[in-house]
Amino acid sequence: MSTFSEETRDQRLEGSSHPADKAEEVFERDWLAVFYKVALSISRELDLAKLLWLIMDEVRSALRADRCTVFLLDEERRELWSLAAHGEREIRFPADRGIAGYVLRTGRMLNIPDAYQDPHFYPEIDQKTGYRTRSILTAPLRNRVGEVIGVFQVLNKEGGPFTRVDELLLDAISGLAATQIENAQLYAEQKRFLEGTIEALANTIDARDPLTAGHSKRVALLCVDMAQRLELSEAERETLRIAALLHDFGKIGVRDDILLSKSDRLEPEELIVMRDHPARTRKILEPIRFPKRLRDVPIVASLHHERLDGSGYPDGLKGEEIPFLARILAVADVFDAMTSRRTYREPMHILQVLQQIEAGKGTLYDPRCVEALAGISALRFLEIHTNGQPDFLIPEDHRAALGAVSIGEFARGIGRQGENGVGRLFEHYYRVALQGELADE
Ligand SMILES: [Fe+2]
Structure with missing residues (x-):
């Protein structure tokens, strides 16, 4: 076993006696090239899962090892966990166990040529997975303030034990990886916070009016579907x-008296408020x-x-x-709004709604957007429309048939012919969906 966490990098190089360090020029050139490649690759990724995979792949190939795993410390449960390990699903174990636990506790790198000869080795994972660990190189993952946030573990070096060069490389990559992992965790946390806040706000408005409940979510789902066909960027x-x-x-x-009014005609001053x-x-x-x-x-x-022709509000833009x-x-x-129920009317039939929107194409509505709407599959429409109705189930073969036809095609009368016309199938499930809605009252 060798450890070097207290030494400086220069001391490590000077004091090195490993045969792999003898060709120093080659080593420095390769070391820098590999480090640069890994650094460049991981610095671009902010998605935690993708980042961990990327780091593990890069390190595995840089060190010519069989496996590489990043274990992160779960402070609350005092466990080390890996989101994914090469060849395995998520692994979790107590943070004080095994070589990883030792490295986490001491902050010292361990280079072990033969795992089964080492007293710190925790063979239970091998027993569970059927894998045979031979050489192990384990390094702490330190963040910017020097705290150990996890452990880097590389297993089974090709053709012999891990070298001093491998140690140096992993040490350098660890620092970089820890920083990027923390960035990704922070980014994920912010995203979750934003997502939760937005959902809470959307629920607030939907809760005002039980009849329009789910409207905001359905519109969002419709928009996501339409956006796919309109080839928008991720940010858009x-x-x-x-x-x-x-x-x-x-x-x-x-x-409330205006928002929940049962009349389809609001008084002029009520209309202004609305x-x-x-x-x-x-x-x-x-x-x-x-x-x-x-x-x-x-x-x-x-x-x-x-609206396109300037007839809309609040600014009358054209x-x-x-x-x-x-x-x-x-x-x-x-x-x-038209396919759902309102306090003052029943939902309009989808075909009637599509015809009405089609009639406003180019005057009220952007033609590209109308086409994107008409491109929604019958299946997706039913799924969005019945959001929140757990009893609404469509068998697999019907799902396939409904997934292959768009709502626009129904509106144009395609798919309504034939003995087992998918049009009839759609009408059937649509009626069931509407009945579900009425039964919810
Ligand atoms: Fe509105």
Whole structure:
């Protein structure tokens, strides 16, 4: 066993007696090249799972080893865990066990030529997995302030034990990897926080009116589906999804007697209050400091009642003046509003809704967005429409048939012919879905 955590890197190099260190020039050139490649590759990844895989792959190939695992410390459970290990599923074990536990505790690197001869080796994992560990190189993962946040473990070096060069390389990569892992964890935490906050806000507005409950979520799902066909960038898709979840938030300021009115005709002053909700959405969302790539959320959310010909509100914008994402949201919103029940009317039939939207193509609605809506598969529509109805099940063969036809094709009358027409199948499930909705009352 060799350890060198107290030595400086220069001392390690000078004091090295391993045969692999003799060709120093070759070593330095290779060392730098490998380190540079690994550094470049991992510095670009912020998704924790992908990052861990990437680090493990890079290190495995850099050190010419059979396996590499990153174990992270779960402080609460005092366990070491790996999100994934080469050849295995997630592994968890007490943080004081085995070589990894020893390295975590002491902060010292261990280079073990033969695992089964070492008193720290914890053979239970081999017993569980059937793997045969021979050589092990284990290094602590230290963050910027020097805390050990986990352990790096590389197993079974090709053609013999791990060398001093391997030790140096792993030591250097560990520092870099720990920093990037912490960045990814922080990023994931922020994402979860933002996601939770947005969901809470969306639920708040849906809770105001039980009849429109789920509207924001359905519109968001429709938008995500449409965005796929419109080939939006990831940032645009995310902006659109969040704007869809929050688009009606301004309704929070609309009085109950107006919001829940059973009449389809509002008094002029009531209409003014109701029509103020998109502007209110914007006022509420604008002070939120959305991340830079999502900065258009308030504006997109607040323009969902604008129409191409300028007949919409609040600003009466026309055509290209309306951001494209808002034009998508407008179509998804109107579609869900018409296909769902309102206090003052039953849901309209989907085919009638599609015809009505089609009639407004180019005047009220962006034609590309209408096509993207019509491209939604019948199956996806039913799934979105029945969101929250656990009893609504479609058998696999019917799912395949419904997944192959779009709602636009139904509207054009395709698929309605034939003995076992998929049109009839769709009508059947659509009726069941509507009945489920009515039964929820
Ligand atoms: Fe609205």
